[in-house]
Amino acid sequence: MESSLSPDVVAAIDDLEIAARLVVEGTRAGGHRSPFRGVGTEFQQYRSYRAGDDLRHLDWKLYARSDRLFTRQFRETTDLAVQLVVDSSPSMAFPPTGVSKLRYAKIVAASLAYLVTSQGSAVGLATSGPGGFTYLPARPGTLHRSALIARLDATAPSPAWHQTDSIRHAADLMKRRGIMVIVSDFYDDEDATLRELRAVAARGHDVIMVQVLSAEEIAFGYRGEIELQDLESAERRLVDPSTVRAEYQRALQGFLARLRTGAGSSGIEYTLLSTDTAPEQAIRDLLLGRVR
């Protein structure tokens, strides 16, 4: 397997679209099947077999006649739509230096958008921009993808972000059954968020929770006495990390476990990504999870 691009390298690429393409190409180089294959059965054309193509789509009869491998391609008859919901709350701005959770979420979202549109599917975006809540309906095509990635690029941490409202709003705007991918740290009210996601799943949508956390907040490896400021509420607390570290990590792991359990019990796929994981590796793991 080729080595993955490190988060720092990917984050250093200003053009989010290029970064997304790099990530997706890295993902493909891994030889994994795309989870967003078309579900339609209307035959469209043959093309030469490429490594990685689903063997189920090989036309064996044609192989018997011509002794060459061809893969059958179908026109998507169903309207697969992937709605990306990217958390742009202030807590996503952590850490302030290096690859923030928001930047990592943007890369992941852009990569998924690139991947989806490259397969001819539609992708939409719900996030917050300078003017507040931003919504792009799911559409196919590269032009739309570029617009989506540009909108994603302009996304900045905003205290106006309200996760449950955004999820509900995005679900309301989804006109057909599709996949909703929420990229967030899920530091909002977890019960309300899970309740909203269950409602989305109940509408027949496929829901994928992608939780992005930074390595710093997982390890809580601070030393010395520091005063922590909550990025959401601006509250400050003077702490001795060595004293609170164990309890913090217990509480965090409990939170993650509740999310995972809550998602699993509701048929919601849950994936935890750390910002120190290579984005293409994260995408690969995410897609592998889908395939399985």
Place this chain on the structure above:
Amino acid sequence: MIWRNPWAWTGLLCLVLPVLIHLLSRAPADVRPFPSLRFINPSRLSPRRRTRPRDVLLLCIRLSILAAAVAALAGPVLLTAPRTGTPPVVRATVLDTSASMRRRVAGSPDRRLLDSATTLATAAGEGAGLHTLVRAADVHAGIQSALTWLSVHPGIHELVVLSDFQRGSVDSSTLSTVPAGYGVRLVRMAGAAPPDTFSSTSTLAVTRVRALADRTEMTWSRADAADAADAQDAGAQAVTTATPRFQLRATSESRSRALAAYAAAVDASGAGAWDASRRVNSSSLERLAPIFSTFTPSGFTPSDARVQIVYPVRSPARRTEQGTSASPFGVAGSPVTAAWMADLLVQIAAHPLLREVAQTVGASSGGTIDSSHYVVVATRAGVPLVQAAQDSSAGASRLLLFCLADAGSALSAALIAATSNALESGVGDSPGATVPATAAMPVHEREPLLLSDAELARWNRAAGDSVAAAAAVISAADAERGGPSDARWLWALALSLLVVEALVRRAGAPREHARMSTPA
């Protein structure tokens, strides 16, 4: 090493300040943004900020800077070999100029003790690097003056005292004020103490004197055990004091003639040997009234002066038999007017032994011979025991001391001692004196007993540590120059530590920043 200003060490108290500052300093905490505080329990806030000093390394450096500065202010002086060298001898000589020093040197009738002492003092100054001569009639005060002078002159200190060292002039309390490092030399003038002097100290255990008038023989001695034994073997009763301070012999040859023969040995220094011619004997009891003892010390002026102790007829019955005189003494006399008599009376009356013995006499004893006569000593109740009168009849000039006690009594012995002591002290050179109410001369000046050579030897000591003396010299010299001591090295150390402190502080800032901003 010595310290020119040891009080500067109190500045070490300032070390508390940096510790407090480091403990109490509340530098703004490094504020770190964090996604959510929902997992941080508020009860886990740090409680240690006020109990743990910040930056121990900086604190140690700052404490070292302060300590070095304090040590520098204390003025250290290293006692290196070139510095210690040989410090000068600083000698203060105290010359006793009291009256007792005006006595003549034994064996040299023309030379007084003071003259010899002055010569010695001059010689003492020649051998010293720095010398002063303190003349004082009060040796104790003179020593204090000398110590004051010595304390401001660095060097090897030595105190020399030239005196006859009458008992009481110098004692251990006086010498205890001499610093330990000072040498002390007590030089007695006129050599050893005169062997035959009368005591006037107050240490006589009067209650143990068993002198009674009806003894056939009475002896006071210096507790000579052999003499006492001899007297007892002869059938006599020896009477001694617990701590005899005087040498006196009073002898009565038989009980019936108890007062017939009375002799007092007066052999004070300079008065010559006891003169047997002054022994008064009488073979006839009828001629024994009055019984008296006469003192005529050589060298005493006026030349015709006489002092007589007059005793009464022994018993009232005999006085009745005689019936020749209303006075039991046979002589009356007139009030004292001669200056030398008055002078002598003052000393006799002030004699401690006589006063002490008088306190033991019962109230029924004594009496008043003549109310116009000067009362030399009285009982505790105020009844006269000894009165003085002047007899100028027949061209003589006699001081009569009427002793109302028995001639063999302790009071008699004390009176003889006091009289002899007064005569010995050389008074009588002050014409015009009158009979005063109180003694005009310090007691110790009338003290004939001298401090023993053993006591003086015990107090003598060599000069102290020469290193300490050298240190004092160096300290004083540096103080006079106002120049720097070895403190400059400590100042340099403090400055170096200041630089280190600045470097550490500068290096600590980014380190601290990194520590705060970069999680482990």
